[in-house]
Amino acid sequence: MLNHYIELLSLFxxxxxxxxLFSAGAALVLSLLLLKEMPIYESSVTMNMQPSQEDLRFNSAFLGVSQFNPATIIAQSHIERLLSRPVAGRAIDILVSQNDGNMPSDPPSVIGKLRKAVFRWLRILNSGYFVDLPEREQYISDLISASNIEIVEGSYILQASVSYTDPVIAAAAANALAQAYIEAAQEELSRDAARVDDALKAVQEDEEAKLALLLEERWSLEKQLGVSSLAAERSYRQDNRSAARHALEEANVVLLERESQLEALVAAIAREGDAGISRQLRQDLVKIRGALASARVRQAQRQDNLDAAEQALQDLGQAQEAFVAVDQRIADTRTELADLQERRIQTELARNAQLSQVRIISAAEPAVYPKFPMVMFNTVVGFIVGSLVMLVPIFASDVLGTRLRTSEDVRAIFGARSLPRLTPALLSAAKSVVKRDRAATPALRAFAEQVGHRLAVEGSGRWPTDTLYVTTQGASANANDLQLVMQAVVKILGRKNAQGEPLPVTALLPVSQISDWSALSRHHLVIGLASGGTNEAEVIGLAGGAQVSENGRSPSTFAMLLT
Incomplete structure (x- = not known):
């Protein structure tokens, strides 16, 4: 099969x-014309779009566990904004301001006018009408269509490119586009930060008002309870309780001493028999009883003081619960205020940081060489495309058609009786051998040996001994050429007839004009088949012995493809 297609390509x-060559020449001429009239220059500006931590957290939470890279998602968002009409409009305004109020542009070329006319008519044919945009809107559309944004894989680096016929204008447009996007991003960020700051400020004012109310509530509670400091008041009342407890213990000791003295005097009076001593003891007994009553009174007073101190501590505990609740709310409010203040500071710092996170790394410079057209590349592509354009019908006709084109096609029908293909080079060499008596070329000698081997092996095991006949099938086939080639084969192989003379080669009429095959029975017949001029149906019968003579014999038929 490979040989079939190689031979097919050789034929065509x-x-x-x-x-x-025609396609390559057309591509070359068109490329040179475009290079002269409308070359396209491309200038690129490199920008860094470093996202904030909030953006990264949001995208990570939004994407979850997935195969998408958050950097790609964020960069793609920047690309869509870069190619938006508001950013392009701002870039146009920047270009106009840099050019003293005029839009920089080249005078329209012939090709440019032709392209606009073609676009106009295509739009009319597709939509039925054409709308002329205002000049500024047309500039915006042209800038967007001339812009291309690429991402540096795995990073937040964007490369914005603008193509135009003038390299200086292309570089200025690329820089203006980057500057416009940076300004738009900064303005949007400033507006968002201002809204966030206003919201935080409003919440902070509400919390400050709440704190003022809580402080006023605590002051009122202090005034109501007469307590300014819970710790100091608790310490004071604990000291009072300790002093009251100590005084009660002392009173109890004195009371016990008086009771002991009383019991001792009563026992002494009962034992004493002397009236004078007894009288003295009774006087002492009266004093002791008075002291005992006084001790009991003091003991009761000290107990009341201790109870009062305990009650004061309990009252302070109840008041403390109210103070703790208020103090907790005050502490929570102050913590919230501190958090709000910190968030405002962080917001301000983040805004200042993000304003510098969108920046130009490398500004665009005018291109030295045009991006389009690439003359050599287009010429090579034109050559390849032209070859493919020609190959398509060749292979299509080979697959779908029924004509014999290669030696493989002939071999598929005649089998071992198919002879090698006759090429123009072999025909020219054969003419030199027969007409000019020159030596055979190696290619012609190899050809002759193959033909002789096939004629001997497949032709009843022998070469013809009287005459070798040749004929052709197909309008473009030439029997004389085939005769000349077979004469060269006979001469090179030295084949003789029965009389010892060179074997004669006789050219017959085309196959379609031969009506009687009787004279050809028992002879060798070589049929030349014109490449691409013979149908399979026309030769299948020849290969199967359809040319039967009246005596029922058919010649030993061989086939050779003529190219």
Whole structure:
């Protein structure tokens, strides 16, 4: 099969080469014309779009566990904003301001006018009408269509490119586009930060008002309870309780001493028999009883003081619960205020940081060489395309058609009786051998040996001994050429007839004009088949012995493809 297609390409090599050269020439001429009239220069500006931590957290939470890279998502968002009409409009305004109020542009070329006319008519044919945009809107549309944004994979680096016929204008447009986007991003960020700051400020004012109310509530509670400091008041009342407890203990000791003295005097009076001593003891007994009553009174007073101190501590505990509740609310409010203040500071710092996170790394410079057209590349592509354009119908006709084109096609029908293909080079060499008596070329000698081997092996095991006949099938086939080639084969192989003379080669009429095959029975017949001029149906019968003579014999038929 490979040999079939190689031979097929060899047969049509001239047509393929002509078509390829024509296509390459057209591409070359068109490229040179575009290079002269409308070259396209491209200038690129490199920008860094470093996202904030909030953006990264949001995208990570939004994407979750997935195969998408948050950097790609964020960068793609920047690309869509870069190619938006508001940013392009701002870039146009920047270009106009840099050019003293005029839009920089080249005078329209012939190709440019032709392209606009074609676009206009295509739009009319597709939509039925055409709308002329205002000049500024047309500039915006042209800038967007001339812009291309690429991402540096795995980073937040964007490369914005603008193509135009003038390299200086292309570089200025790319820089203006980057500057416009940076200004738009900064303005949007400032507006968002201002809204956030206003919201935080309003919440902070509400919390400050709440704190003022809580402080006033605590002051009122202090005034109501007469307590300014819970710790100091608790310490004071604990000291009072300790002093009251100590005084009660002392009173109890004195009371016990008086009771002991009383019991001792009563026992002494009962034992004493002397009236004078007894009288003295009774006087002492009266004093002790008075002291005992006084001790009991003091003991009761000290107990009341202790109870009062305990009650004061309990009252202070109840008041403390109210103070703790208020103090907790005050502490929570102050913590919230501190958080709000910190968030405002962080917001301000983040805003200042983000304003510098969108910046130009490398400004665009005027291109030295045009991006389009690439003359050599277009010429090579034109050559390849022209070759493919010619190959398509060749292969289509080979697959779908029924004509014999290669030696493989002939071999598929005649089998071992198919002879090698006759090429123009072999025909020219054969003419030199027969007409000029020159030596055979190696290619012609190899060809002759293959033909002789096939004629001997497949032709009843022998070479013809009287005459070798040749004929052709197909309008473009030439029996004289085939005769000349077979004469060269006979001469090179030295084949003789029965009389010892060179074997004669006789050219017959075309196959379609032979009505009687009787004279050809028992002879060798070589049929030349014109490449691309013979249908399979026309030769299948020849290969199967359809040319039977009246005596029922058919010649030993061989087939050779003529190219």
């Amino acid at each position: 090599r001239r047509k393929i080469l002509k078509t390829a």
